[in-house]
Amino acid sequence: MTENSKADSEKTIESGDTISVDYVGELDDGTVFDTSVKEVAVEAGIYNEQREYEPLTFTVGAGQMIKGFDEGVVGMKVGEEKTLTIPPEDAYGEYSEELARKLPVEAVEFAPEVGMQLATDTGLRGTIIEVDEEGFVIDFNHMLAGKALTFKVTLVSITEA
Template sequence: MKGGRGATLIICILLLGSILLGSGCADSGGSNVVKTGNTIQVDYTGKFENGTVFDTSIEEVAKEAGIYTEQRNYVPLTFKVGSGQLIKGFDEGVIGMKAGEEKTLTIPPEKAYGEYNETWVQTFPLEAMGLSEPPEIGQRSRDMYGNQFKVIDANETHVTIDFNNELAGKTLIFDVKLVSIE
């Protein structure tokens, strides 16, 4: 009879524990992790698959990588998770992180800047662009609608421009450290 009561007591305790955890009455630590809608701060370093750094929020890393710019303020990036301020893969990748946690995100093109689209490379006569002489190859500019483009070829009569984002078609790797959750 005593063995039956002990087993019943254990089963009741287990049931009560599972009810509390399932109902959210007990803190499972989820309040300290990033969720959609949180405003967070992260330090990050963005790299290509070959290890070349293309962006960072950390001044020392920028200097080591040769991408340091004096005009830039190197501070943690602040954004609202899930708001569309950043690429989808970055937004999704920080969910569940805790303050102080470090993580490496590998983001394929479809969750970054999309695949490279050859139809977004177009050639125009200089006159149609309102130019009297060819622009410098590599020059970046915006059209009258605000779309950014890069000059990839130019001669005395035509200019070829690329409307793809410079990171289109690339897998991006981000080393991320969660600084804070607001």
Template sequence: MRAGRGETFIISILLLGSILFGSGCTDSGNSSIVKVGNTIQVDYTGKFENGTVFDTSVEEIAKEAGIYTEQRTYVPLTVKVGSGQLIQGFDEGVIGMKKGEEKTLTIPPEKAYGEYDDAKIQAVSLEDLNLSVKPEIGQIFSSMYGDQFRVIDVNETHVTFDSNHKLAGKTLIFDIKLISIE
């Protein structure tokens, strides 16, 4: 039995559609969501639970919050998801997002910078430090291994250092907007 022109056309369209679908040339809808391994750009504003802004990629928000720094360039953050460039809670929070989507992430300390550890506070004799100038509270020192130590107290004989991350023990809230996915 011989097929007519209409049937041949329909069969050709179905065959072409199955070839395109099977080859991956169509968008299954999953290519536009964030997955581990994607490089993304996000605008973000990081806040504490009381609403105080501690960091942002948006210049206007930095100015409003009183944290604007002229030397900084305010641009979206570009990162590879799952590469360890972000804190765990942020990394996990962007997975599944779509371009243009906005989201608020609430990240507990264990998925951010860890719990505050009193064992990371250490008093060191000024004599042992052998410094020409007495350290000041807030000053940061780095070890040859890249560890950072913040001066939290100074007296006539000792300097007290804190090697906890400055955001350790804090729940962090990030308002984010996904700008692009690669």
């Protein structure tokens, strides 16, 4: 083993490093909602053939990831596996009833259906969660708002800042 590769294997993640990780994201009930591993996506029934399943690369501490993930990887070494349990406040925030709004059917030029995704002129995205004769409810919360998340993370590589 060369001195350089030994040093690389001893290196731990610090804020500012660019890293690549493989991950599996699960909800409290064990449902896999996202992963970088193709085999896991297929097994969980969430495989998307238009997606490339490869390690996720980001700069630690740059605000590219949810807070709990960003902070949770600090100190890891290449090849290390770690389980991060992230409460809603360090993930996508608490669920806010104020972000679910009832609108009249006349507000749109189509027949609203549960599950439809809509975007406002300001770029706000929401999902229709309820439809009745008078109108529909569009929820602008992130789909993972209010949920604790668990990520099984494996550090693939570190590029120092």
